[in-house]
Amino acid sequence: MTTVIKAPGESAAERSGGAGPGGERSGGRSEGMVLNVFSHGFLVLWAVLIVLPLIWLALGSFKTDAQIGGSALSWPANWNFDAFGRAWDKGIGAYFANTLIVMVFSVPLTMLLGSMAAYVLARYPFPGNRFLYFFFVSGAMFPVFLALVPLFFMVKRFDMLNTYQGLILVYVAYSMPFTVFFMHSFFRTLPTAVHEAAVIDGASDTRIFFQVMVPMAKPGLISVGIFNVLGQWNQYILPSVLMQPQTGSDPERYLLTQGLIQLQQQQGYETDLPVLFAGVTIAMIPMLVVYLSFQRQIQAGLTSTTLK
Numbered sequence: 001m002t003t004v005i006k007a008p009g010e011s012a013a014e015r016s017g018g019a020g021p022g023g024e025r026s027g028g029r030s031e032g033m034v035l036n037v038f039s040h041g042f043l044v045l046w047a048v049l050i051v052l053p054l055i056w057l058a059l060g061s062f063k064t065d066a067q068i069g070g071s072a073l074s075w076p077a078n079w080n081f082d083a084f085g086r087a088w089d090k091g092i093g094a095y096f097a098n099t100l101i102v103m104v105f106s107v108p109l110t111m112l113l114g115s116m117a118a119y120v121l122a123r124y125p126f127p128g129n130r131f132l133y134f135f136f137v138s139g140a141m142f143p144v145f146l147a148l149v150p151l152f153f154m155v156k157r158f159d160m161l162n163t164y165q166g167l168i169l170v171y172v173a174y175s176m177p178f179t180v181f182f183m184h185s186f187f188r189t190l191p192t193a194v195h196e197a198a199v200i201d202g203a204s205d206t207r208i209f210f211q212v213m214v215p216m217a218k219p220g221l222i223s224v225g226i227f228n229v230l231g232q233w234n235q236y237i238l239p240s241v242l243m244q245p246q247t248g249s250d251p252e253r254y255l256l257t258q259g260l261i262q263l264q265q266q267q268g269y270e271t272d273l274p275v276l277f278a279g280v281t282i283a284m285i286p287m288l289v290v291y292l293s294f295q296r297q298i299q300a301g302l303t304s305t306t307l308k
Contacts (some may be wrong), residue, residue, distance in 0.1 A: 007106075009243070030294050038100050052073075052246070054284065054288075055073075056073060056282055057141070057277055057280050057284065058277075058281055059073070059074075059075065059076060060273065060274060060277035061084065061274055061277040061278040061281050062076035062078070062079050062080065062081075062083070063076045063077075063273070063274055063277075064077075064274065065272070065273050065274070067132065068274070068277075070271050082274075082279040083139035083272075083274035083275050084278045084281075084282065085199065085279065086272065086274075086275045086278070086284065087263070087275045087276075087278040087279040088282070090263060090266070090275060090279075091254075091259055092256075092259055092263070092278075092279045092282055092283075094254075094259075095254050095256045095258065095260075096256055096259075096282065096283075097257030098164075098253050098254065098255050098256075099233065099255045099256040100154070100166055101164055102167055102168055102171065102232075102250050102255065103171075103229065103232055103233065105168045105230055106167075106168045106172055106175075106232055107162075107225065107228050107232065107271035109168070109172045109225070110171070110172045110175040110176065110179055110228050111179065111221060111225055111228070113172065113176065114175070114176050114179030114180050114183060114224075114263060115183050115214070115217070116209065117136065117176070117180050118180045118181075118182075118183035118184040118186075118187055119183070119187050119209055119213060121133045121136075121180070121184055121185045122183075122185075122187035122188045123187060123188075123195065125271065132179070134185065136176065136177055136180040136181070137175065137177055137180065137181045138177070139177035140178055140181065144174065144237060144238065148237070148241055151170065151241075151242075152241055155170065155242055161242060161243075161244070161246055161255055162242070162243055162244060162245055162246055162250055164253070164308075165238060165252075166242060167238065167242055167243055167255075169236055169294060171232050171235070171238070172241060174235075174238065175228050175231065175232065178224070178227065178228075179228065181224070182220065182224045182227075183217070183220055183221070183224060186217055186220035187213065187217060190213060190216050190217065194212060194216070195208060195212065198212050208257070222294055226290060226291065229287075229290060230287060230290075230291070233256070233286070234257065234287075234288055235255075235257065236257040236258070236261075239254070239255040239258055240257075240258055243255060243258065256283050256284075259279070260276075260279055260283060261281060263275065263276055263279050264276055
């Protein structure tokens with residue numbers, strides 16, 4: 001028989017080298033702290049990489065050419081909005097209006113048609129359901145560059161080049177795959193009992209969709225709507241191909257992204273860089289306002305499918 005001699009004040013965990021519940025908790029806590037420090041440090045670095053260019057652009061709008069060439073992050077000597085007025089007069093106002101005209105129709109149409117298609121594919125089984133779903137989703141697998149040539153000739157055949165309605169239809173078709181994919185997953189998570197109760201009450205399919213399912217899918221609709229707004233607002237290649245004057249009498253209907261390129265080309269012959277900075281700032285502000293205003297709704301829409 002072996003006798004273990006216990007030193008005064010020595011616990012069993014200390015005799016075993018610190019192993020035990022307390023040791024495990026302290027080890028897990030230290031690993032969690034290291035992980036939190038690493039993740040928070042990465043987020044801070046990412047925020048700095050995003051915020052600094054935005055601040056540089058905004059400050060450049062209030063500087064002169066000499067100040068922009070002298071120091072990148074220096075504060076402007078005089079805070080005035082003359083550069084914004086010059087940028088607006090040089091065409092940014094018209095480009096801004098053209099972009100709004102297109103998006104006022106393209107985004108609601110995308111949301112309406114995309115959510116209706118996703119709802120039918122998610123809630124109504126029928127022969128060919130999966131084929132149609134993968135047909136929609138496959139559109140997101142191919143870059144838009146592959147379809148530019150046939151798309152150009154198709155729009156030209158319908159006589160819709162350099163027209164608002166032509167670009168609106170293209171934007172809707174371009175945004176449909178992601179919208180159907182996102183909303184299909186969202187509609188599948190909605191409770192079936194509510195749909196069955198509406199059917200028992202005698203509600204039609206149209207009424208069930210607009211009065212029952214759409215209100216329940218509001219977080220998902222807001223999230224995918226914001227993504228469509230951001231994607232269509234920043235789109236450059238499609239308007240560059242489809243919104244070019246076809247004849248000498250055809251008016252210019254450039255969108256904001258095209259207008260910024262036009263403004264940049266003008267700066268190759270002029271020394272007015274603050275105008276270019278102001279134009280980029282004007283294009284950037286609406287999207288920042290939209291994203292910051294609906295940030296919580298976007299997060300709720302992205303996480304709701306995993307919480308239900």
